[in-house]
Amino acid sequence: MSAGAGIASIAIPDNLYKDEDASVATHPDPEKKFKATKKVIVAGGGIGGLCCGYELMKKGHEVIVLEASGRHGGHVFTARDGLSDGLYADFGAEHITKPGYERYWGYTREFNLEVLYYPRRENQLRRIDGKFYTEAMLSDPSELKKLGFNEREIQYLSQNPWTELRSLYNKPYLDKFTDEYQPFGVGYDNLDTISLTDFFTKDGASPAALRFMGSTTSSALYELWQGGILKLRGVPLAPPKLYRLKGGNQGLPNEFAKRLGSRVRLNSPVLSIKHGQSGVTIRYKEFNEEKEMSADFFVCCIPPPAFRSIPVEPAFPPEKQYVIDNVTYDSYSRVVFQARSKFWLEDKLSINLDLDHPDIYNLWQVADEVETHRVVLMASCPGGISAQRALAGLREVYPGKRDTIELALVKDWTKESFAYTCERLPFPMGELKKFWPNVIKPHGRIYFAGAYADNLNWGMEASTRSANRVARDIDQA
Amino acid sequence: MKSSRLFLFCCTGIFFLAGYVGMLGAGKIKNNPPKVEILMPGNESTFNWDSYIRYTIRVTDAEDGNSEFEEISPKEVFLEVTYLPGSSKTNENNAVKAAVISDPPGFALMKSSTCFNCHLVKAKLTGPSFLEISRKYAHNSATISMLAKKVIKGTSGVWTNTIMPPNPDFTEEQSKQMIQWIFKNAENPNRNYFVGTEGNFKTRTKPDNGKGTYILTASYSDHGLKGIAKSNQRGQHTIVIRSK
Numbered sequence: 001m002s003a004g005a006g007i008a009s010i011a012i013p014d015n016l017y018k019d020e021d022a023s024v025a026t027h028p029d030p031e032k033k034f035k036a037t038k039k040v041i042v043a044g045g046g047i048g049g050l051c052c053g054y055e056l057m058k059k060g061h062e063v064i065v066l067e068a069s070g071r072h073g074g075h076v077f078t079a080r081d082g083l084s085d086g087l088y089a090d091f092g093a094e095h096i097t098k099p100g101y102e103r104y105w106g107y108t109r110e111f112n113l114e115v116l117y118y119p120r121r122e123n124q125l126r127r128i129d130g131k132f133y134t135e136a137m138l139s140d141p142s143e144l145k146k147l148g149f150n151e152r153e154i155q156y157l158s159q160n161p162w163t164e165l166r167s168l169y170n171k172p173y174l175d176k177f178t179d180e181y182q183p184f185g186v187g188y189d190n191l192d193t194i195s196l197t198d199f200f201t202k203d204g205a206s207p208a209a210l211r212f213m214g215s216t217t218s219s220a221l222y223e224l225w226q227g228g229i230l231k232l233r234g235v236p237l238a239p240p241k242l243y244r245l246k247g248g249n250q251g252l253p254n255e256f257a258k259r260l261g262s263r264v265r266l267n268s269p270v271l272s273i274k275h276g277q278s279g280v281t282i283r284y285k286e287f288n289e290e291k292e293m294s295a296d297f298f299v300c301c302i303p304p305p306a307f308r309s310i311p312v313e314p315a316f317p318p319e320k321q322y323v324i325d326n327v328t329y330d331s332y333s334r335v336v337f338q339a340r341s342k343f344w345l346e347d348k349l350s351i352n353l354d355l356d357h358p359d360i361y362n363l364w365q366v367a368d369e370v371e372t373h374r375v376v377l378m379a380s381c382p383g384g385i386s387a388q389r390a391l392a393g394l395r396e397v398y399p400g401k402r403d404t405i406e407l408a409l410v411k412d413w414t415k416e417s418f419a420y421t422c423e424r425l426p427f428p429m430g431e432l433k434k435f436w437p438n439v440i441k442p443h444g445r446i447y448f449a450g451a452y453a454d455n456l457n458w459g460m461e462a463s464t465r466s467a468n469r470v471a472r473d474i475d476q477a
Numbered sequence: 478m479k480s481s482r483l484f485l486f487c488c489t490g491i492f493f494l495a496g497y498v499g500m501l502g503a504g505k506i507k508n509n510p511p512k513v514e515i516l517m518p519g520n521e522s523t524f525n526w527d528s529y530i531r532y533t534i535r536v537t538d539a540e541d542g543n544s545e546f547e548e549i550s551p552k553e554v555f556l557e558v559t560y561l562p563g564s565s566k567t568n569e570n571n572a573v574k575a576a577v578i579s580d581p582p583g584f585a586l587m588k589s590s591t592c593f594n595c596h597l598v599k600a601k602l603t604g605p606s607f608l609e610i611s612r613k614y615a616h617n618s619a620t621i622s623m624l625a626k627k628v629i630k631g632t633s634g635v636w637t638n639t640i641m642p643p644n645p646d647f648t649e650e651q652s653k654q655m656i657q658w659i660f661k662n663a664e665n666p667n668r669n670y671f672v673g674t675e676g677n678f679k680t681r682t683k684p685d686n687g688k689g690t691y692i693l694t695a696s697y698s699d700h701g702l703k704g705i706a707k708s709n710q711r712g713q714h715t716i717v718i719r720s721k
Contacts, residue, residue: 271531325600414595
């Protein structure tokens with residue numbers, strides 16, 4: 001079947017895209033009732049794909065969301081299995097900020113989702129060179145001097161949070177960004193070949209400051225642009241106030257999926273894509289059975305590391321293919337510890353720990369509203385780690401007397417077949433022009449949304465923003 | 478009465494256990510080798526240049542199970558694809574004969590560890606491709622030692638902000654074997670490696686003489702008999718596809 005020929009006439013039954021669940025409101029936009037209904041395949045049932053499918057459905061379009069794995073939500077994943085007393089943990093995306101995440105906050109209001117304050121960045125204890133520092137210590141000039149900061153940095157950090165150190169050097173440059181989607185032409189284009197370390201060094205950063213905020217592989221332009229985006233949105237570099245959904249962040253993907261009803265198909269990986277001027281035809285599996293489907297538009301909400309293994313014909317132009325082949329993500333393990341008590345309180349410690357250990361990076365409490373004496377702690381760890389090795393790492397450096405941990409579970413995202421990617425990493429130094437704006441540009445009838453397909457790489461924010469952008473663009477196409 | 482039944486039960490158990498251990502010792506209970514089949518494309522089928530070849534692999538193993546029922550992890554099934562220019566039957570036969578029978582130590586270690594969760598040989602995954610790593614470093618004993626230590630201790634900030642986790646369970650010698658395998662094989666333009674029971678690879682653009690062959694070898698190493706060290710066996714299947 002040629003691409004775009006006789007859309008849906010062969011492979012798709014007439015009722016395929018009909019709302020099969022009458023109990024779920026579709027909220028069609030009355031202004032669109034005279035517009036042609038478009039048939040759209042959304043590939044990838046993570047938060048980006050579900051959000052895009054939902055927005056397209058609201059605009060009156062016929063949509064199918066194909067998810068390769070057996071569950072929707074992708075990297076937004078709330079787990080309860082193995083935990084007691086109704087405790088739960090978000091193994092993937094785990095916070096939103098305010099300000100920031102405007103689309104996300106909009107959906108929490110639309111779906112009446114309860115949002116809880118999430119104090120995981122309060123009273124952080126940081127382990128530096130084997131010694132734990134409180135926030136007070138890291139604003140104490142004598143401690144800062146011992147760590148090697150210069151006078152200017154000491155003065156700044158004595159009045160500003162540790163996490164805002166970069167602002168000392170970035171801030172004077174950020175006002176020039178007036179359009180958050182335009183990093184070029186503001187006078188900094190040459191900084192794409194200057195490393196962050198060199199850039200900060202030029203402005204007098206101490207070796208101590210470079211140790212905590214320098215990078216020899218990220219460009220100064222990328223850094224300034226990201227800072228400029230946050231400034232335009234009124235968001236600090238590392239927002240201290242975080243929030244999460246009561247009952248787990250999967251609540252939002254669940255709400256999208258509930259409204260999309262049977263338009264969301266699980267265990268349905270896309271095998272190949274053919275596209276042309278008038279449409280897109282794909283081959284996919286529906287729980288092991290190979291099928292074909294055609295539509296007017298295709299939205300790729302599959303992260304590029306997985307998407308690059310799907311044949312697309314005709315091939316993308318080289319500049320688009322370069323992006324698909326070279327976008328990189330981080331991936332990690334999340335380890336959950338269930339403990340009998342808030343053991344750290346006996347030691348008069350905060351449990352928001354930056355551990356600086358190769359087997360366990362940091363630790364914090366989750367699901368603290370669940371009524372039980374037990375607690376659940378979450379840790380970020382490297383891929384390939386076992387839960388017991390992470391626990392050994394924690395016990396090696398924990399600054400208190402003892403813990404009451406009684407269970408350790410691991411979710412190793414690097415072992416996932418489809419949703420192994422978390423957030424997009426910075427584009428390589430000197431290559432911003434290769435990636436931007438190609439990473440968000442549609443090609444023909446193929447559009448791109450998801451955590452990788454926006455200017456700022458914050459996962460759920462980029463997913464919901466790009467999903468709305470693509471839904472709007474297809475609606476207006 | 479009850480105690481005599483218990484005694485009889487225990488004696489029977491010890492008898493069978495002793496028999497099992499005896500048979501293992503005598504080599505009468507053996508781990509069966511896995512059966513690996515490339516289902517698609519067909520052996521001796523033809524291909525078009527500059528197009529995608531879809532492959533599917535089935536693995537069945539008496540002890541481990543059947544890949545079609547998800548009893549065998551797709552991440553433990555590998556496909557080697559070797560390109561042979563021209564249409565020489567002799568070259569083709571030699572390549573089929575030379576198709577891997579056992580993996581070099583470094584590659585075997587990589588296959589049985591978590592390496593391929595984050596790396597592919599030619600393409601980026603979470604981490605850089607082995608091809609990129611091979612091109613970045615000089616191929617000498619100093620860099621092999623340096624990279625071997627990095628594999629064990631982990632790194633961060635070498636490839637943008639990607640973190641390479643530590644692998645403390647490898648010895649330095651094992652880690653060196655893996656780096657040596659990468660240096661020796663990753664840059665071979667005529668060979669690629671894939672993980673999984675299904676996927677795609679793209680054929681080359683048409684060469685001047687219009688002729689070429691791909692040798693596909695799928696392999697799987699089973700988990701052996703429980704409690705019996707080094708009892709695992711490897712299965713493989715090699716097919717040939719030729720240009721139209």
